[in-house]
Amino acid sequence: MLRVERKGPSIRMPPVVMDQRKQAALEKLKNVKYVVAITSGKGGVGKSFIASNLALTMRILGYEVGLMDIDFHGPSTPKMLGIRGQRLIALSGGIQPAQGPLGLKVMSLDFLLEDDDTPVIWRGPIKTTAIFQFITDVSWGNLDFLVIDMPPGTGDEAITVAQEIPKIDGVIFVTIPSEVSVLVVGRSITFYKRLGRKPIGIIENMSSFYCPDSGKTYRVFGKGSGKTLSEKYGIPLLAEIPLDPRIGEANDEGRPYVLAYPESPVTKSLIEAAKKITDILNSSRNEDTEETA
Template identity: 40%
Template sequence: MSCEHATAAGGQTAPQEFEENNLSEVKRVVAVLSGKGGVGKSLVTGTLAVELARAGHKVGILDADITGPSIPKMFGMSGRHAMGLGNLLLPEISDHGVKVMSSNLLLKNETDPVLWRGPVIAGAIRQFWSETSWGPLDYLLVDMPPGTADVALTVFQSLPVDGIVIVTSPQDLVSMIVAKAVNMAEKMNIPVLGIVENMAYVECPDCGKKIEIFGPSKLDAVAEQYNLPILGRMPIKPELAAACDDGAIEAELPGGLLPEALASVEALPEHEAPEPDAGA
């Protein structure tokens, strides 16, 4: 027995990709995904964006977590609003040059709830890609919503995603979380670059010992089970949480948090330029 949702999940009749407008030139698209919420996808997305920008790359973030956006606040954009250029939106630009498009930048107040149904949310993703003037970007990071439902399908079927970074935490559900994300990536035929474990440990301020407050990590076993690289383990750092809350992640993020993830993203090849229209 089949249905339109099963067909879409199988990728057999995937919808046409959203077109890129002529004021955007995005070379690589990377989605940051988890099988559940609360594991720190936005923190990992923000960290990767800052590290890529520090390495000299032009970086943008498409905040696909439409109903729970946190990227604008993290990058000091609270109270700011996206402007328009003709029929296109202009992303907001952080103090250090990271471009951001998010539903919070379209609301009158950032605390207003986003009471949109699935088709409207899918339309917002299309608007953030096709109707936003991104300009030249080396990397566009897509901060995904929790889980593997409608928005994830829309992103993976309609945007030219080059790779996925899976984010998890050191708890008993880690295997199920990774399995959901890996299975979806396989159905969408998109490579998984690897796994980042967030909240991996706390570092003692006196002796520097790493304390695994959620118990021993299961990441090594899970990474081996799915044959995936480990792209890093991020600690719990109160000062990092405070920097995100204060909109100061760019200024206060410690260097070298995710070197393996950074290297994996930087190794992605650029999109091939479209062939000229033979009839032109």
């Protein structure tokens, strides 16, 4: 029992009890070095493309990686990775995640839906339960990174990740360079910061388009930028990824982009982003360790 001494009579405070599912998630995540959420207030800006391909670049760099897709209403990472239709096997230790390219471990509701027409009609509490189950019921094993592909916005799933999951080491924000997107993503940065989550950095996607016919580069989305967000919120800009029509094609055909185009500028900048993320997380962990020593 905690005792809080005040000037008057002492107040007896009940001990803080972590609810069981949080405790179970914390136990499970002890085997994961870093949990990183890829998010954005905005929809359609490339979160899932970046989450799945960043996870693959982390594998290329030699890390053990899991990808947890919690976009329950629009799971898209299995399609982008070319692993739709895998059947998940439940063993005594838990559900085996799907096997992605390079041995990436993947969990997505897409593997559990009966067919392409089945809608997911879930309200918040079910989604929260599903997020916890994706953590505790899946045999993730020992991981260096668990990358979470978030749905757009700051609704139920974001609140659960920001407030209830007992271990989120950092959040990465994806924006396109439109002022509309920058405004919405700025709010999402404030949301995660207020709820105590550490922003690791910003990725500007669809930055520019190089037109091979004219040889000119165009900023098609307007005058916003990841740099503006980076300066306003004091968060590093991790990458500026151009528009590349091969990304859409590769995603649609289930050919993981970074494996199909290993030498492309996009792949190189994703690898650089993965290295920066690792450095930022390692140094912030070292700082924490020094503080507690």
